Amino acid sequence: MIYSSELIKGTLKTIILKLLKDNKRMYGYEITQRVKELTNDRIHLTEGALYPSLHALEADGILTTETEYIGKRVRKYYSLSPKGKNVSKEKISEFADFMNTMKFLLDIKTDIA
Amino acid sequence: MIYSSELIKGTLKTIILKLLKDNKRMYGYEITQRVKELTNDRIHLTEGALYPSLHALEADGILTTETEYIGKRVRKYYSLSPKGKNVSKEKISEFADFMNTMKFLLDIKTDIA
DNA sequence: TCCAATACATAAGAATCTGATGTATATTTG
DNA sequence: CAAATATACATCAGATTCTTATGTATTGGA
Numbered sequence: 334m335i336y337s338s339e340l341i342k343g344t345l346k347t348i349i350l351k352l353l354k355d356n357k358r359m360y361g362y363e364i365t366q367r368v369k370e371l372t373n374d375r376i377h378l379t380e381g382a383l384y385p386s387l388h389a390l391e392a393d394g395i396l397t398t399e400t401e402y403i404g405k406r407v408r409k410y411y412s413l414s415p416k417g418k419n420v421s422k423e424k425i426s427e428f429a430d431f432m433n434t435m436k437f438l439l440d441i442k443t444d445i446a
Numbered sequence: 447m448i449y450s451s452e453l454i455k456g457t458l459k460t461i462i463l464k465l466l467k468d469n470k471r472m473y474g475y476e477i478t479q480r481v482k483e484l485t486n487d488r489i490h491l492t493e494g495a496l497y498p499s500l501h502a503l504e505a506d507g508i509l510t511t512e513t514e515y516i517g518k519r520v521r522k523y524y525s526l527s528p529k530g531k532n533v534s535k536e537k538i539s540e541f542a543d544f545m546n547t548m549k550f551l552l553d554i555k556t557d558i559a
Numbered sequence: 560t561c562c563a564a565t566a567c568a569t570a571a572g573a574a575t576c577t578g579a580t581g582t583a584t585a586t587t588t589g
Numbered sequence: 590c591a592a593a594t595a596t597a598c599a600t601c602a603g604a605t606t607c608t609t610a611t612g613t614a615t616t617g618g619a
Contacts, residue, residue, distance in 0.1 A: 336544050342576070342606080343455035344548065351552050362597050372547050382576050384599060406584050406597060429554040431449050432545055434485050435457065439464050439538055455575085455607070475566050495607055497568060519566060519615050 335375060345378065345386050347428050350413070350421040353396070358412040361387060387411055395420050448488060458491065458499050460541050463526070463534040466509070471523040474500055500524055508533050 352364055359367070365378045390396040395417040399410045413421055465477055472480070478491045503509040508530040512523045526534055548554075 334540070334543060336540065336547075338576070339456040339459075339606085340541065340544050341456070343452040345575090346452075348551065360597080362595095366596095368551070371551055375543075375547050376551075379577065380597090380599080381578065381601085385575085388599095403597090404584070408597070425552055425554070427447070427449065428453065428548075428552060430447060430488075431453050432549065432554065434449075434488050435541070436545065438461065438481070438484055438489075439541060451607070452574085458606085473566080475564095479565095492608070493566090493568080494570090494609070498606085501568095516566090517615070521566070 335377065341376060344428070345382060346390065347424045348376075348378070349383075349386065349390065350395075350417070350424050353411060353413050354418070354421045354425070358399070358410040360408050360410050390417075448490065454489060457541070458495060459503065460537045461489075461491070462496075462499065462503065463508075463530070463537050466524060466526050467531070467534045467538070471512070471525040473521050473523050503530070 348368060349364060352359060352367060361380070361383055365380070365383060368376050368378050387396065391398060391411070394414055396411045397414050397417075399412070401408050401410065461481060462477060465472060465480060474493070474496055478493065478496060481489050481491050500509065504511060504524070507527055509524045510527050510530075512525070514521050514523065
């Protein structure tokens with residue numbers, strides 16, 4: 334099952350911030366691949382959504398960047414700024430709270446405790 | 447805590463379909479109030495989002511309507527069509543699956559099994 | 560009597576995503 | 590070794606969806 338795109342709306346920044354919280358630094362393409370792996374191909378981040386979102390987070394001072402060359406190919410690494418570390422925690426716990434609310438609202442049983 | 451609006455994006459139709467699955471028929475304003483109650487004021491559906499969404503679901507043949515007068519005030523009840531009953535089940539189970547994926551992705555512990 | 564609540568609806572603008580297009584290098588495979 | 594695929598960035602037109610007002614009108618309570 335690949336989720337309908339409307340479902341994923343609004344979760345993109347939370348996903349980015351969680352991955353960067355766990356991984357110190359990652360580049361855009363790597364994020365798309367990691368999410369595919371971790372979700373068994375259920376969530377595919379499109380580049381047209383990802384890159385503008387990364388740029389916005391950087392503009393907000395939540396992410397910092399370092400550019401490196403791998404051979405002749407450029408690679409742009411993103412990391413959480415100090416501010417970003419706080420925002421990351423907040424977003425993840427807000428989402429956790431939201432999921433509990435939605436679980437109650439939709440009477441959903443989850444697999445694992 | 448009132449959730450940031452981006453978090454709720456994409457969940458509106460699922461919420462509507464769940465409430466109508468449980469309640470046979472409801473009118474717009476009633477849906478906004480019920481959601482507030484059920485979520486302890488954490489989710490506020492705005493009318494500007496709700497009514498267009500109801501109209502779209504009706505146009506798609508997912509909901510049917512009956513208009514009634516309560517005194518002189520009009521009230522428009524929405525119900526699931528036969529097609530809507532299937533769509534409702536699908537949307538809810540898709541969302542449940544999505545939440546499990548997100549829970550794994552974000553390493554979130556939920557309160558209750 | 561006036562304010563809040565009930566009840567519908569629409570609409571401009573904002574935000575965000577899709578899907579395409581563009582550019583370029585690196586690697587794999589037949 | 591040529592061609593296809595994967596890696597890696599970026600932007601943009603158009604679509605979708607939501608926010609925030611605005612509008613209209615009835616009803617109930619203080």
